[in-house]
Amino acid sequence: MKSRLSKFIVGILIGTLCSCGGETLPKPKGMLRLAYPAPKYEQASLDCSYNFEKNNISKFERAKNNKKCWYNIKYPKLNATVYLSYYDVNNNLDSLLRDAQNLTQEHFIKADAIQPKDFVYPEKKVYGRIYEVTGNAASSCQFYVTDSVNHFVSGSVYFKVKPNYDSILPAAKYLRNDIIHLMETVQWKE
Template structure:
């Protein structure tokens, strides 16, 4: 009996330590960009891992870039400017402001490429908002494109952060490669 008690006491001699917190490592393929072929008043380069879909029941040049691996979509909407640039800008900015309720922060960044006549803004939304990124581009005269990134999962910023960063880089590449057709 004493040998059993001594065996139990010696076996419990080590200090119990909690396991260190582990981080989920998500990796995505390096993006390869290709020209998006569409019959619209603008062109751009898209990530080859995104499938290009015409938006259902929408206007002529509304498209979706579907990312099945990320369970995400970039929605693109094109508008001809017809003396309504102020209202288009206001609508794009108001759509972003709707995310303030759930967002921790919204960081705007301006894009200005006067040599290409491309002007715009991207909003990075942090927190558990429905959209992690909103943006718009215009030439201020004829063309206006707005877009947003949405995930097909309940927003949990910590979980979607790697995918949100990956898609934000694709949005920035989109903005840098947009060209208006005359």
């Protein structure tokens, strides 16, 4: 009996020593792969002084403040909304531009960087700027377009989650491309 117990203990010790064949490494964290459908754009039906194309996965609605030509473009799959505000230009373009730029600068506290990109389409009378905000700021993208004489539209992208730039980056890039398309397809009605 003692011999069997001794052999058993020796077997366990040998098995334990042999099983330690190498260094144990932690598994890397898995990353969620977010894939969104290829955008298909359609004309937004507005009763306003401007029009543009929007992604057909979005839902379009009038803003709850009932201001003329203020709209929300909701992206339920991305848990995000693009808020659009329209203003008539009445010798106040400097003030509208300053307000749009100040709104973007308010995010600078939490942002790692804010990168502006100008849009100039003189043949369509569309001039604007988009600000890509990187970091854990509340808004990942801000923009405005104007004809510099009569019309001014500003917009902001907000996600309905606590800002975590790494997590929302795929959705933020997808929306940034939609915003660029919106800016490129703006048409002013006289």
